[in-house]
Amino acid sequence: WQPEVWQGGLLYVDHPMPVDPNDPLAFNVTIGANGSIETGALGKIMLFGNNVTNRGLLHSKDGGQILMAAGEHAWLSGDPSGRINALTGPYSPYAARAVDFPYLGGQRPGEPVTPQQRDAWNTAYQLERIRRIGFKVLNEGEVTAEHGYIDLRGFQLRQMGHMAATSTALVRGGIDFSAFMYYPDWDYPGSVLGGNGSVVFGPRSVTTILPDVLSRDTVALSAGRQSVGNIDIRARTVHIQEDALLSPPSGKMRVPLDSGQHVLNFGGTRGDGANQDNEDGTRFMMERGAVIDLSGWMDSTLPMESNTVSGKLFISQLRDSPLQRNGPLYRQLVEIDRRFGTHVADWTAFDNLTQATLPQLLINGGSFEIDVPNDFIMKRGSVIDVSGGAVTYAAGFVNTTLLQTADGRIIDIRNADPDEIYVGLANQFVVNDRKWGLSTAYYVPLMSSRQGRWEESYQHGGNAGSISILAPDSVFQGAVLGDVVVGKYQRGAPPTGGVFSLNAHAAGTEGEYRNNRTLITDVEQVLGDDFTFTSSLSDVRGDLFGEEAAIEESAHTGGLTADNGALLSEDFFSRSTMGSYEFEARLYQGARLDRPAHIVEAGVNLNLANGADFSMTLSDDLLFLGSFRSQGGDFTIQSGAGVAFSANSVIDTRGGWFSDYEFLDEVPLVGVPRIHGGAVSITAA
Secondary structure, three states: OOEEEEOOEEEEOOOOOOOOOOOOOOOOEEEOOOOEEEEEEOOEEEEEEOOEEEOOEEEEEOOOEEEEEEOOEEEEEEOOOOOEEEEEEOOOOOOOOHHHOEOOOOOOOOOEOOHHHHHHHHHHHHHHHHHHHOOEEEEOOEEEEOOOEEEEEOOEEEEOOEEEEEEOOOOOEEEEEEOOOEEEEOOEEEEEOOOOOEEEEOOOOEEEEEEOOOOOOOEEHHHOOOOOEEEEEEEOEEEEOOOOEEEOOOOEEEEEEOOOHHHOOOOOOOOOOOOOOOOOOOEEEEOOOOEEEOOOOOOEEEEHHHHEEEEEOOHHHHOOOOOOOOOOOOOOEEEEEOOOOOOOOOOHHHHHHOEEOHHHHOOOOOEEEEEOOOEEEEOOOOEEEOOOOEEEEEOEEEEEEEEEEOOOOEEEHHHOOOOOOEEEEOOEEEEEEOOOOEEEEEEOOOOOOEEEEEEOOEEEEOOOOEEEEEOOEEEEOOEEEOOOEEOOOOOOOOOOOOEEEEOOOOOHHHHHHOOOEEEEEOOOOOOOOOOOOOOOOHHHHHHHHOOOOOOOOOOOOOOOOOOOEEEEEHHHHHHOOOOEEEEEEOOHHHOOOOOOOEEEOOOOEEEOHHHOEEEEEEOOOEEEOOEEEOOOOOEEEEEOOOEEEOOOOOEEOOOOOOOHHHHOOOEEHHHOOOOOOOOEEEEEO
């Protein structure tokens, strides 16, 4: 063991060789273009190496897992689902107790080192080893997990190929990218090394979680809307390159970014103990054509008769209908149109007898949630889509039970009055023996107790999802979509549109995420191809973004929270189709700017689709020189300072006039009648 002087400290030179210049495959795991690995049911593919590359085919079947992990140390743990979690880290000779090696510096050689000295040496050594080795996981082939999980661990995660997990009604798939390394401590992981790594989705790469449309797994229809699964990303930077697709329909995508250890747990980037910087070198950027598609599933077609539920009426179903409890309907098998129900009995338990596959329950849009303490950038042509999906009902018959009243009338059960006396089903008549107190039911031949109604095909839409962004510096030049499909039975209560929020509800402990400036421009200043992943926003609008930390460097700034802005344009709102937009911005440390902090330029016409709501909660002045139009949408401004409008500004939230004859068929959200005007609320200090 011979020490060497490095960065002002003493490090051992007796360490494992990280690379072999004569053999580039040494210490690495590589699956070639013609290679393949396939498991049986519940099988696992686990690849460990300094660097891990797949150019071939990896395939796990029915509940299995594919784990690709780059590092020199690996710690494995399991969970009740059977998923193996891995933590990786670089080698370090200092990953031992401080008393296990002599003190090599200072005034008194031979004394044991302190834990603080060991930690400093350990961190410096491991960061240098990361720089030399890379610890890269690269997929250029195909990775598929049927009803299972795909997990990538390392410092540089590169998804350049095709990656897909599938889900069923009973088993959810998932994909996890964790680009950080652990600080080894004895035989166990310690804490996350500072800096964290990067995740890149290459041009035309595909990363999906899809429902298995061939699966026979079902759950009760009453279980409600479901999610296909999660795509989770934990890193310092994320780069989604041209035409890359990430698509878990009706799923969740969670992206906590940080340059410190708070990236470890979802939600760990928030709170008093989290990173308080907002210039720490983190960045999330979507290039032209990049798509994050969390929209609801649109490819489910059901027969019309699936709207019918059936079951026998017992005391539990008739408990709220005293006249029927011991009457002729007791123990009768009835059919009910679940869209309308019935007041005669509590039929909701029959839904538990009706089963559904996963695709039928994926009609709500998913959710996108990101915490990035530095930059969030959507370039022109990029899209985040949380639109609602829809189920299509094919043309056919819906059968319902017919009841007969005491005076001989035949009534559909959906229109039946629970206070009416019934003698039985429509094809029955009942003879009551008053002497013996007995009732005998007789069936009328050639008469049916059910009625079939023919209906043409229609769609039933789900709610759109949500996009929640915490980012002090942001550029929006793509589009955010939150449309819904409104079926012919949904016009009275249409599905809700998507919810977009920027720094909304960022509590006092989340000050690092807030922007203190907002600019909505008339003409979009498009970021061109010359704006690369490492380019500085300050070079584009220095007056808006101020001082910028270097991207792809560990750049803690000791709590810098100033000069941050959100850049949007009229074009962004014109391209987007959310149901509401919510913005929150607060000035740091009580300082006041020399000019209005938040500006809507002259000539801007915010004409929002879908009757969307628009709200801004600001701590400083707003200069609103443009105009606003949303048919029936609300317009809300809350400022802790002042609000000024130009003489030409117009705020228009009036409803519209419609004729019922225009809406005989289902219509998209943009065509939903909006006859009520929206509210206008402006509050200033």
